[in-house]
Amino acid sequence: MDFVHSGINARQIAYRKAMIRVAEKYPVRFNGGDIFYPGAQPSLTHTSDGPFGVAGDLMGQTELFIAAKERPDFVVELLRIVTDKLIEYLDFCWEEENLPRPRDFAWTDDLAVSLSAETFRQLVLPAEQRLRFHFDGRLSLHMCGTSDHLLEIFTDDLKIHEFQGFGYQVPLHRVARVMGGRVTLIGNVDPMLVHSGTPEQVREATRKVIEILGPTRGLIIQDGSNIPPGSPLENINAMTEAAELYGRNY
Secondary structure (H helix, E strand, C coil): CCCCHHHHHHHHHHHHHHHHHHHCCCEEEEECCECCCCCCCCCCCEEEEHHHHHHHHHCCCCHHHHHHHHCCCHHHHHHHHHHHHHHHHHHHHHHHHHHCCCCEEEEECHHHCCCCHHHHHHHHHHHHHHCCCCCCCCCEEEECCCCHHHHHHHHHHHCCCCEECCCCCCCCCHHHHHCCCCCCEEEEEEEHHHHCCCHHHHHHHHHHHHHHHHHHHCEEEEEECCCCCCHHHHHHHHHHHHHHHHHHCC
16 A cells, blocks of 8 residues: 555645645735745644554554454554554655654554553554654654553653643653653643633642642643633633743742
8 A cells, every 4th residue: 555645645745736836826924924925835744643543543443452452463563564654654744845854753642542551562562662763853742541551651662752731630640750850741731620610720720730740840731631612711811820820930
């Protein structure tokens, strides 16, 4: 399968070239600033879903988890093939856009959060390491959900630089103990609190995150992860206000 020049990837490449051809027709200016042409150098992609998540899309998530139990060798080989294709496309994007080096990279593998640490190490880690160590810049991983059982793997085996938007379910003291001072932490105020709580509750939750993770340095306050539609602007502002207020202590 030609993963680069077929399907939706081929359409994305063709669409990018078409944008470049007409870029000069679409100038943009923000608030009286300089005119620029966003279509002159449009992006393809510099991020990716992880191998396990892509495999789940291919064969169905339930089927993949059953295979992980009953046919682990099959899953390892499937993840190898998926990783080959992901790397092939990412390499193409880098060359096509003439992107700078060293190469920064961000990826997510939310589906793998449901695996035990042992199963993750056995089946998924080899593919994740191939993907991660293909890049030599700053590496950012996102994973929603209760990922506390995988934190050592992310820190020691994948050697990520940034844990982006980690789930509100992850115990803060454990994150601080395993990753504090070693990984930039971006999270983890409960999104449903931002949606349904009061501004004071959001401020208090933000204060708690800062109190526990602030002393380790390298903390960026964010929802953990994704603010639901319809969340009051007052609650989003409360998170920002609390970050500015309590963050000064660190």
